[in-house]
Amino acid sequence: MIHLKTAEEIAVMAEGGVRLRAVMQSLVPDIHSGMTTKQIDKEAERLIRKQGGEPSFKKVRNYYWTTCLPVNEQVVHTPPSNRVLVPGDMLTIDIGMFYRGFHTDYADTIIVDGRSEEKKDRFLKTGHDALYKSIQQAKVGNHIGDISATIEKEIYGHGYFIMKELTGHGIGRELHEDPYVFGYNFRPREKTPVIRPGLVIAIEIIYSMGTEEIAYEDGSDWSIVTADGSLAACFEHTVAITKEATEILT
Numbered sequence: 001m002i003h004l005k006t007a008e009e010i011a012v013m014a015e016g017g018v019r020l021r022a023v024m025q026s027l028v029p030d031i032h033s034g035m036t037t038k039q040i041d042k043e044a045e046r047l048i049r050k051q052g053g054e055p056s057f058k059k060v061r062n063y064y065w066t067t068c069l070p071v072n073e074q075v076v077h078t079p080p081s082n083r084v085l086v087p088g089d090m091l092t093i094d095i096g097m098f099y100r101g102f103h104t105d106y107a108d109t110i111i112v113d114g115r116s117e118e119k120k121d122r123f124l125k126t127g128h129d130a131l132y133k134s135i136q137q138a139k140v141g142n143h144i145g146d147i148s149a150t151i152e153k154e155i156y157g158h159g160y161f162i163m164k165e166l167t168g169h170g171i172g173r174e175l176h177e178d179p180y181v182f183g184y185n186f187r188p189r190e191k192t193p194v195i196r197p198g199l200v201i202a203i204e205i206i207y208s209m210g211t212e213e214i215a216y217e218d219g220s221d222w223s224i225v226t227a228d229g230s231l232a233a234c235f236e237h238t239v240a241i242t243k244e245a246t247e248i249l250t
Helices: 007-030 037-050 118-135 144-157
Strands: 074-076 090-099 102-111 168-170 177-181 200-208 214-216 224-226 232-241 246-248
Touching (some): 007 246, 037 090, 074 090, 074 200, 074 232, 090 232, 118 200, 144 177, 144 200, 177 200
Antiparallel strands (some): 074 224, 090 102, 168 177, 200 232, 214 224, 232 246
């Protein structure tokens, strides 16, 4: 069941999204080589609580951290650890905030120490652009399938691969709600949900350089990696659709 939000509920989520974005804006510039991902997680929690929120991900059963922090071949759901970042690592910061009864969800992928490398830069630009192009399809009267088709076109069109088992999702009082927001044409667009005013979704671009196949990382109950060890990334925004506009909340 899709839970459409009222204007008042969206206003609360928008405020939460502004606060979550402020957390990211404070967190990301201080990430550098020599840090552990556990140190990043600790600072993320401090910043969220300073903003008056709670870590969304700690409300997921058996997940005990504020962030998911995949590095390189790690795709999603990677818990913070004592792994030390090195220059040129590709790091995804996936973070959620629970504020006044509602969740927002946000992810970005960066290159540690900003080490420019054409292959990685091109890869990340593709995912970033795919996110914003797909958000343009999140409007009243379209279908969820229009979002999915745009992601598919952008990622495969540039020679990369969508992790098809991993999706975006509805969001609100629960971190994960209906509908699923697939990154590819899972079914004909007309058979996917119609986008109506009040829909709030987390659109995610989850993709890799080399494969669609995923695997669970050895020794982890959570971390998902690319089956071939190729690099992966994730970009995500929480988006609200109203009668008047499409609003990026994060």
